[in-house]
Amino acid sequence: MTQTHTLKSAFRDAMASCAAGVHVITTDGAAGRYGITMTAVTSVTDTPPTIMLCINSEAAIIPILSANRDLCINTLSDGQQDIAEHFAGMTNLSPEERFEYHIWHRGQTGQLEVEGALAHLHGSIVSHSQVGTHYVFFVELNEIKVNEAHPPALLYFRRRFRSLD
Template identity: 75%
Template sequence: MTDTHTATHPLQQPFRDAMASCAAGVHVITTDGSAGRYGITMTAVAPITDEPPTVLLCINRQSAIIPILSANSHLCINVLSAHQQDIAEHFAGLTPLSPEERFEYHIWHRGQTGQLQVEGALAHLHGKITAQHDIGTHHVFYVEIGEIKVHDTAAPALVYFRRNFNSLK
């Protein structure tokens, strides 16, 4: 049996390099509930179906948010605008802020289910985890969306491309 923490697949780095060539929207996923409050910056967010509206989230199994999301079961997908790069950096752990301090540097509101949404985001999608499983190094969550708020449709989006944050109009 191969130890997945030390062994690497021969295509791992070429795969990562190829995926870095795919521009992706930047999101901050937040959850708050009995297991605590937490947030994480993500690009591995994809729509699955619009009936019912469902989104897929892929998160590395080493991430501290996995047990918190699983226990809370509700979350908010904050679709970041180009001027919110600092938020993306905070929640990606690129700054020295603790997970709790990350929430202190921005203005937050609560959606109908009580989940935190950051002011100024292009959109907020609130949902409930309906299924989950592991594949390779990642945990996959299926989230049925129950509340959607679309805000500024003219502002540029924050995207991640070739391992850098960029603006897309």
């Protein structure tokens, strides 16, 4: 085994040991509609409210997201594991069919938000760069909705979905 492979495997195992919230990123616009399940979603600053997304450069959403620029980060609750699985490609649904199995609403900028999520964070990409195998997108938020019912969160930990109850 090469040193690079050892470090890559160790890094992946270490990151799998970090519990992370589960999000479905949706975008809809001139380049089309698409969604992807993600855990690499991090707050950057609250002035202005900015989120960072790290997405594999081979992901099908990259050209669509880059062209549309607007998106919604749907933070999933523990009852929404099926949504996470659909948008992670763990089911046999096509990218378009994934949107047919859930109830969707639109935010002020027309981006899709899944009903029942913990939060909907709408924004626009303000900058991006490529780091290794991933694109890093900085998204400035322009609309935020928080679920007042406060259901438990859906987490991803040690390569499995879990509930934070």
